[in-house]
Amino acid sequence: MTSTSAQKPSLLVDDRFVLIGTLALASHLLLFRLVDLWPEQIAKLYVGLFALDLTVRYTYLHSGIVGTLFATIVDVVAYTVFVLASIGVYRLKFHRIADIPGPTSWALSKWSTFGIDRQGLRPRAVHAAHVEYGDVVRTGPCEVSINSPDAVAAISAAKSECWKGPWYDSAAGGREPHIMRSLINLTDRTEHQRRRKTWDAAFSAKALKGYEGALVNNMEIMLRQLAKRANADEAMDIDDWGMFFAFDMISEVGFGRNLGLLEQGKLSPILEQLEDLMKFQQVVNNRPYMIEVTRQIPTPKGAYAGMVMELLEQRDKDAHGQKADIMQFLYEASAEEEGTDEHSKTFDKYNMRNNHGRRAELAAEARLIIVAGSDTSSTVMAMTLFLLLQHPKVTTQLRAELDLVFGTDYETVLSDFTRLDRECPLLNAVINESMRLFPPLAGGLQKVNTRGSTIVPLASGSKMVVPKDVVMTIPTWTMQRDARNFSPAPNVFRPERWLHPEREERFDRRAFVPFSAGATVCVGKLLAYMELRLVIANLVRRFDMTATSDFDPVAFEDGLRDVFVSTRLKKLSVKLTDRSSGASQAAAAV
Numbered sequence: 001m002t003s004t005s006a007q008k009p010s011l012l013v014d015d016r017f018v019l020i021g022t023l024a025l026a027s028h029l030l031l032f033r034l035v036d037l038w039p040e041q042i043a044k045l046y047v048g049l050f051a052l053d054l055t056v057r058y059t060y061l062h063s064g065i066v067g068t069l070f071a072t073i074v075d076v077v078a079y080t081v082f083v084l085a086s087i088g089v090y091r092l093k094f095h096r097i098a099d100i101p102g103p104t105s106w107a108l109s110k111w112s113t114f115g116i117d118r119q120g121l122r123p124r125a126v127h128a129a130h131v132e133y134g135d136v137v138r139t140g141p142c143e144v145s146i147n148s149p150d151a152v153a154a155i156s157a158a159k160s161e162c163w164k165g166p167w168y169d170s171a172a173g174g175r176e177p178h179i180m181r182s183l184i185n186l187t188d189r190t191e192h193q194r195r196r197k198t199w200d201a202a203f204s205a206k207a208l209k210g211y212e213g214a215l216v217n218n219m220e221i222m223l224r225q226l227a228k229r230a231n232a233d234e235a236m237d238i239d240d241w242g243m244f245f246a247f248d249m250i251s252e253v254g255f256g257r258n259l260g261l262l263e264q265g266k267l268s269p270i271l272e273q274l275e276d277l278m279k280f281q282q283v284v285n286n287r288p289y290m291i292e293v294t295r296q297i298p299t300p301k302g303a304y305a306g307m308v309m310e311l312l313e314q315r316d317k318d319a320h321g322q323k324a325d326i327m328q329f330l331y332e333a334s335a336e337e338e339g340t341d342e343h344s345k346t347f348d349k350y351n352m353r354n355n356h357g358r359r360a361e362l363a364a365e366a367r368l369i370i371v372a373g374s375d376t377s378s379t380v381m382a383m384t385l386f387l388l389l390q391h392p393k394v395t396t397q398l399r400a401e402l403d404l405v406f407g408t409d410y411e412t413v414l415s416d417f418t419r420l421d422r423e424c425p426l427l428n429a430v431i432n433e434s435m436r437l438f439p440p441l442a443g444g445l446q447k448v449n450t451r452g453s454t455i456v457p458l459a460s461g462s463k464m465v466v467p468k469d470v471v472m473t474i475p476t477w478t479m480q481r482d483a484r485n486f487s488p489a490p491n492v493f494r495p496e497r498w499l500h501p502e503r504e505e506r507f508d509r510r511a512f513v514p515f516s517a518g519a520t521v522c523v524g525k526l527l528a529y530m531e532l533r534l535v536i537a538n539l540v541r542r543f544d545m546t547a548t549s550d551f552d553p554v555a556f557e558d559g560l561r562d563v564f565v566s567t568r569l570k571k572l573s574v575k576l577t578d579r580s581s582g583a584s585q586a587a588a589a590v
């Protein structure tokens, strides 16, 4: 049609917003609802829409370039508003999980929990929602949190159809197939099975025996350093020392050489930045598509990768092919696998040959060793010491147990891992009770069934059907403090509940999942227990610990934050007194 102003098509003029509204509704129902579009695709779609609108307007309405441009902007804004309105109404009224209770703003958009994630308060916010709405809460437009020990097996067991959710794509750095992932981020189940076999070998009983020397070595350095500070009557943040130990230990067990943090008494700048990055990362990972934007921003991840590469290279030089460390197992399994059909298939599928194949895979695993094995353990150390500070009676009982098993020469380093495990029930109870109250990964881990719906048993005894593609989490913090699972006094530190569970009002071991469960259960669980027993037993036996006068336990506990792994805003400020005879003699000589 040629154009005079009288002949302008009415659809573009009078019925303009009807047309845009219809288009918006259609694109929501036929596109946005069905395809998970990430920013790059949305940007392309918008560029296309903008160009189309501009061309049609310019061709048919001839209102001049400025007028056309302005009208197109109005069209695109109106389109966006209509799409958002359609999405909002759909999410609240027609979505497959619209009938699941929860805060309305959470159902509307994951952006409503942005502030909660930024402050690291997700586990507590989800906990409050469970208190208000019950065992099943809608925590996002397409997400539910299910507080039920029976649900653990349904969504985590090896046979379950559920697998890692979209959180892990973001943690990996994107969802493109060529992105090299470490074990924890593998959203492809077959690939995970292949790599998990290797990791399992690195944590077998025999392998763990081989790591004992590294653990004891770092324990000796820690005790020496702390004794020095105790003798100088220095106040310290004992949480920091747990962190130095955890990093040094895992790098020595992983790569045969520690990072020297215990010797230096401080974190390296790269590790400090990495800790800060975790806070930012948690906000992104809960909105996985953001990774496409944020990965353009330079982060300390590159420096961290460089640090790990250096550790690897140094290790390879020192090792001459053989070393009793985690990397040795990963190298051996990788070498054995090379050339097999299984290996070739997965490498081709992920285009790994173009990504330096085997070396890149091993480097990704190497980076995971340090990340997975540091903050997790140091959190348990900090929270256990904090709880013992608040419960001097338990500390006394624990010392009595250790005296009975190991004698009273406090100068010696306890290093018999078998006896710490089998003959020290209270020590183990203290550690478990600490992880029950303060699980390092408190927020729950995403699982999703992309093949169909999942039947999930609830705590009430009924069952719910969770539709396909709905992301599920089990709220670890909430479940481990639920009176139906642990009674009496579920919020109180009572290690004795672990000594005689059969005498407890309620004790449901299935509800204790600090290491997760099933096919993705923490591969380092036994190593973590070895480390925790060693550190807690040695510190409790060797030192009296008192909080400094400015330490506020309530503020410390309130300052616990979740950045996937827990972190603390406040210092655990203490002074130590050395209980060993060496220290008494030194004091007497003065």
Ligand code: HEM
Pocket: 183, 184, 185, 196, 199, 250, 368, 369, 370, 372, 373, 374, 376, 377, 380, 440, 441, 445, 514, 515, 516, 519, 520, 521, 522, 523, 524, 525, 527, 528
């Ligand atoms: C108290 C200390 C620890 C706690 C509470 C803990 C907790 C967890 C949890 C909850 C998971 C499951 C994560 C998920 O499904 O996304 C996990 C996975 C993992 N952990 Fe630990 N962890 C601890 C120590 C360690 C240590 C010392 C290592 C040694 C390197 C380690 C290595 C791993 C690895 C490699 C995975 C991935 C497993 C997989 O996806 O198959 N963890 N951990």
